[in-house]
Each structure stands twice: as C-alpha cells, then as structure tokens.
Amino acid sequence: MTPRPAARRDLYAAGAAALLVAVAVLVGRRIQDADHTLFVHWPPLLADWDPHLGPGTPAALVLAAAAVVYGPPLAARLPWRWLLAAGWAAAVAWIVSLALVDGWQRGIAGRLTTRNEYLRVIGRFSDIPAALHDFTRHIVSGSPAPWPAHVAGHPPAATLTFVLLDRIGLRGGGWAGMWCVVVGASGCAAVLVALRALADETLARRAAPFLVAAPAAVWQGTSADGYFAAVAAWSVALLAVALTRPSPWAAAASGLLFGLTCYLSYGLTLFALLGAAVLVLTRRELPHRRRLLPPFLAGLAVVPAVFTLAGFDWWEGYRLLTVRYYQGVGGVRPYGYWVWADLACVVLITGPATAAGLYRAGAALLRRRTGSRARLAVLVSAALLALLLADLSGLSKAETERIWLPFALWLLPACALLPRPRPWLAAQVLLALLLNHLLLIGW
Numbered sequence: 001m002t003p004r005p006a007a008r009r010d011l012y013a014a015g016a017a018a019l020l021v022a023v024a025v026l027v028g029r030r031i032q033d034a035d036h037t038l039f040v041h042w043p044p045l046l047a048d049w050d051p052h053l054g055p056g057t058p059a060a061l062v063l064a065a066a067a068v069v070y071g072p073p074l075a076a077r078l079p080w081r082w083l084l085a086a087g088w089a090a091a092v093a094w095i096v097s098l099a100l101v102d103g104w105q106r107g108i109a110g111r112l113t114t115r116n117e118y119l120r121v122i123g124r125f126s127d128i129p130a131a132l133h134d135f136t137r138h139i140v141s142g143s144p145a146p147w148p149a150h151v152a153g154h155p156p157a158a159t160l161t162f163v164l165l166d167r168i169g170l171r172g173g174g175w176a177g178m179w180c181v182v183v184g185a186s187g188c189a190a191v192l193v194a195l196r197a198l199a200d201e202t203l204a205r206r207a208a209p210f211l212v213a214a215p216a217a218v219w220q221g222t223s224a225d226g227y228f229a230a231v232a233a234w235s236v237a238l239l240a241v242a243l244t245r246p247s248p249w250a251a252a253a254s255g256l257l258f259g260l261t262c263y264l265s266y267g268l269t270l271f272a273l274l275g276a277a278v279l280v281l282t283r284r285e286l287p288h289r290r291r292l293l294p295p296f297l298a299g300l301a302v303v304p305a306v307f308t309l310a311g312f313d314w315w316e317g318y319r320l321l322t323v324r325y326y327q328g329v330g331g332v333r334p335y336g337y338w339v340w341a342d343l344a345c346v347v348l349i350t351g352p353a354t355a356a357g358l359y360r361a362g363a364a365l366l367r368r369r370t371g372s373r374a375r376l377a378v379l380v381s382a383a384l385l386a387l388l389l390a391d392l393s394g395l396s397k398a399e400t401e402r403i404w405l406p407f408a409l410w411l412l413p414a415c416a417l418l419p420r421p422r423p424w425l426a427a428q429v430l431l432a433l434l435l436n437h438l439l440l441i442g443w
Helices: 005-035 057-077 080-102 104-109 118-125 128-133 156-167 172-185 187-198 201-212 224-244 248-264 266-281 290-309 314-327 335-366 372-392 412-417 421-438
Strands: 047-049 439-441
Touching: 005 335, 057 080, 057 201, 057 421, 080 104, 080 172, 080 187, 080 201, 080 421, 104 172, 118 128, 118 156, 118 172, 128 156, 156 172, 156 224, 156 248, 156 290, 172 187, 172 224, 187 201, 187 224, 187 266, 187 372, 187 412, 201 372, 201 412, 201 421, 224 248, 224 266, 224 290, 248 266, 248 290, 266 314, 266 372, 290 314, 335 372, 335 412, 335 421, 372 412, 412 421, 421 439
Parallel strands: none
Antiparallel strands: 047 439
C-alpha cells in the first residue's frame, strides 16, 4: 500500500533528521581524529562505543513493548488525574530501567559524584550564607579553589538543592540520583497540564505516550538537567492554569518556580519565550485577568531576592561563567561544527517522531490554521526558538543532549499531531534502547 502524501512527508522529515545525525557522526569523527578539538569520543554525543547489557535490560524491553501496545489506548481512556499519575510513574520506570542497563552504581548512584558534579562540594556549604556570598569568587579557573565544572556552570540553587538533600539525611549519590529521576519525570505531567489548558485534552492525551517513552529518558537518568526541566515545565504549566482558570495561587506558584528556574540554570531564562507563548495563546482572557500579575510578580521576586540578599550576584555569576567557559574546552570546540551538530543531538533525544511532528506543526503555522492544533504548534515553536537561540549563543557547544533536556521536553508534544502513533512510538523506544545498549553515556 502506497503511503498517503502527508505520511510520506512525515517520513521525509524523519529521514532528513536521521541524515543530519549521520552527517554529524561522520564529520565529527573526522574532525576528532584529525584535530582532537571536539572533546567527545562518539560525536556528536559525549559517549563511548560500548555494546552491553545490564540488569535494567529486561525491564526496559518490557516497558518499551508496553508503551507501544498499551500506551495510546490507556492515554485515551484513563481518567485525567489517573493519566497524570500513571504518566509520571511510567516515566520514572522507563528512566530507571534505562539507567539500570549500566547498573545501579554506574547508572544512578555514581552519576552525581564524579569530579565535575555537585556532590563533590557538599562539604564547602557547611555555612550556606557564607558559601553563597563567596560563590562568584570560585567560578573562574585559576581562582582559589575553583568550583567543579557543573557547580561553576550554574547559579547556586542547583548545588544548594543537593546540599539541602544532604542536610535532611538524604545523603549520597543514590538519593541525589533518584531525586533527579523522580522530580524530572514529573515534567511529563506538567506538559500535559499545559497542553490541556492551552490546546485541548485530546491532543494532550495523544502526546502522553511520547512524553513518557521519549529517548531523552536515556539522559534523564541521572542528570540534574532533568530536574531543572521539570521545574521549568511546572512554571509554564502553572502559568497556563492561572490564566485559563483563573487562579492567583497558580500565578504566584508559576512566578516562584520561574524565579527558581533562573537560579538553577542561566540558560533557562530563555523559558521566558514559552511564558510569552502562553500569554499569546490566552490573549483574549488577559484584559480580564490583570489581577493575576501582582501574585505572579510577587512569586517571581522571592528566589532572586533571597539569593541577592545572601550576596550572590546573578549577573556577575553569568559574566564570570562566560570567562570560565572559554578557559576550558568551550574555547577550543569549533563553533562551525557544533552550531549544527548540536541539532543532531536534539534529534537523538527527541527521536524521529518529533521530527515528523515538528514538520506538521510548522505546516499548521505556515497555513495559518486555527484551533487546538495551531495552539499546540505555537507552544512547540516557542520551545524550538528558545533552543535555537541557545544554539546560536555558542555557549552550548556539545553535551546538549543533556543541557537541552528542558527544551526537548516541549518539542515532544508535536508527536500528538501524528495520525498513527504506534509505529512512531516503536521508533522512539527502539532508538532509546539502541542508544543505551550500544553507547556508554558520558553524563
């Protein structure tokens, strides 16, 4: 049977994405072998070729099959609240099963304890106010006791999260890793809440299996960026709820989480573009809901005020981070390769279904369609624009399969526009299984 024209175009989009990955691999290997300037062993990913099985393999295979067979009908039939809970639980299971392919220690417990990670500096936060006051003095390489790469590369709320976990007795890499997995997996529920509020429930339900079974799960277990992604996602979701209900409490919570997002990662200030998309999609309600602005701004001010009063200057931290970035491999890695190869990393974390879905979203916008599909396309396009701006900045050369998890989470809903979900879901989970079993992921 010959595929319909629309289905053929979906396949062309997925094929173009696969071609981008293939070119990035071939060109990257040539550059790395000749110049050794990429600082990754399996370009464009920070990974090593290492075919292997592990204790998580059987569970990952079972969950992959279940996602394809049962995911779409369950997403269509479950009561809404049960869908959110089931999606969150299934995302946790999928992430953990993939992580355990590498074993508990290498896959989860040891991830956040390596020399570049947050747990290496817990002891330096015995006096939290003093540590925050002096935080920027240790960002640049060559300063006294410079922070490890990930600590220096983020505002202190990122590190402080793990310090507070340690203070309440959840010590060590196992607890830190599972915190990132469990909180990070809630991001799929946040996106579903936003989709229901801004587009419609049907599209949200169609997106659910793709949000749960995304290839990005390979890097969500275990990465602090998965945790950052969830915080950012809930800030957008609560803003959507606040404007469509309306709810002053949701507005305040959205502001609070957006403020926290900016103090977890400098680059996630670009999530203001998704907030702007929410405002565009709810513009008809805005004249009647101006009273939501004060609680939103009040919530937004909390985290910046706390850190500023403690002595941390966000702008100075960002300025010094750019210095640190170019002191290290960021100053050597060629922009001319990574500015497009980073997009190949996006293909690998979002999968071929997302490439086809993005084609459909772009077509909906170009044809000036209206309705729920067009609203979903606006939201997805805002995430894509934020990602492209991050790419052009040159401050994300390589490792974007981890760094851009927050943006990737908002590209996945484009899969809801695909008419036949099961074949595309099969492609998604197959990609995740191949990546996790053929490569040893660096982060």
